[in-house]
Amino acid sequence: EDQVTQSPEALRLQEGESSSLNCSYTVSGLRGLFWYRQDPGKGPEFLFTLYSAGEEKEKERLKATLTKKESFLHITAPKPEDSATYLCAVPPTDSWGKFQFGAGTQVVVTP
Amino acid sequence: GAVVSQHPSWVICKSGTSVKIECRSLDFQATTMFWYRQFPKQSLMLMATSNEGSKATYEQGVEKDKFLINHASLTLSTLTVTSAHPEDSSFYICSASFWRGKETQYFGPGTRLLVL
Secondary structure, three states: OOOEEEEOOEEEEEOOOOEEEEEEEOOOOOOOEEEEEEOOOOOOEEEEEEOOOOOEEEEOOEEEEEOOOEEEEEEOOOOHHHOEEEEEEEOOOOOOOOOEEOOOEEEEEEO | OOOEEEEOOEEEEOOOOOEEEEEEEOOOOOOEEEEEEEOOOOOOEEEEEEEOOOOOEEOOOOOOOOEEEEEEEOOEEEEEEOOOOHHHOEEEEEEEEEEEOEEEEEEOOOEEEEEO
16 A cells, blocks of 8 residues: 655744654555645645655755655755645656655744 | 646635635646645645546545546636635645647646635
8 A cells, every 4th residue: 555654743943943854665566655735724836756765956045866765855944834744745656646645744934 | 837726816705605716827828737735834735637628537535526626727626615614724736737849737826715
């Protein structure tokens, strides 16, 4: 069964304190791994898609990397506005569309 | 990026009434849209997949007669919560499938439903 697991569940950082979030998956034949950011009371905002091991993508203080078993979202020198829940998702092996979401990592960045 | 809107953003209704939520893809056509439900501090739970011009596909445990989905055009899908009860109170989010070589899902801002 396809599974997506995110860790840690929650992360509290001081402003400027870099850290990484993990998303591990068991989908065979990965066709893409998606990262989203969700603020309280809002829908998820698309960040990145990674398609193959070794791929990296960056956006401001965020950098996503992908291996054959997991993806990392690195937050470099975070600011309070980076506080959010970060979700990763993968489409299942047998179809597009029905993304399998991880439970998310709630990140709080304090000044 | 692709933009998805939802309306209304907030709705309060009395128990027993029906509520319709609209999901629109504003700058692209979406043959497939998805409806999710999210409880506080939990991740997204897929309710159904909506395909333009055909019946929606519901996930196991989701009552199709309670959550009516219509995908009337390539830019509009609606979710109607029929005979709403307090336990239907939740945050409902839609997403639309955007294809440019490969697929990405873009999400709407969500609709908060409170049933009194």
